[in-house]
Amino acid sequence: MSEELGIVTKLVLCDAITYSFYDKKSGLTEHEFDYVITGNYSGTFDLNPAEVSSIKWISVTELMVQLAKHPEDYTPWFKHILQKHLLF
Numbered sequence: 001m002s003e004e005l006g007i008v009t010k011l012v013l014c015d016a017i018t019y020s021f022y023d024k025k026s027g028l029t030e031h032e033f034d035y036v037i038t039g040n041y042s043g044t045f046d047l048n049p050a051e052v053s054s055i056k057w058i059s060v061t062e063l064m065v066q067l068a069k070h071p072e073d074y075t076p077w078f079k080h081i082l083q084k085h086l087l088f
Contacts, residue, residue: 005055006046011039015085022075036081 001007014034022029045055058066067082068072 004051006047006048007041007043009039009041011037014038016075017080017084019077019080030076032077034077036085 001009004040013035015037016033019034020031047055063082067079071079
């Protein structure tokens with residue numbers, strides 16, 4: 001986060017997940033072990049243009065609306081984390 005967004009804050013390990021995904025259309029296969037971390041931050045951002053072109057804050061409600069309208073815009077692991085920890 002410091003390299004991409006200029007954010008330095010304390011992070012807390014929330015979970016560790018293993019997930020698998022196979023997309024028949026593209027042939028993409030993923031089988032990963034990932035950590036889910038959380039943190040709080042209320043300062044400004046200092047975007048590194050070599051890493052990030054833009055950012056946008058949206059509420060969880062808006063996220064769910066966008067996810068329902070355009071599920072293809074979100075990675076399988078992100079949907080998995082939302083399902084397990086936040087929303088379903």
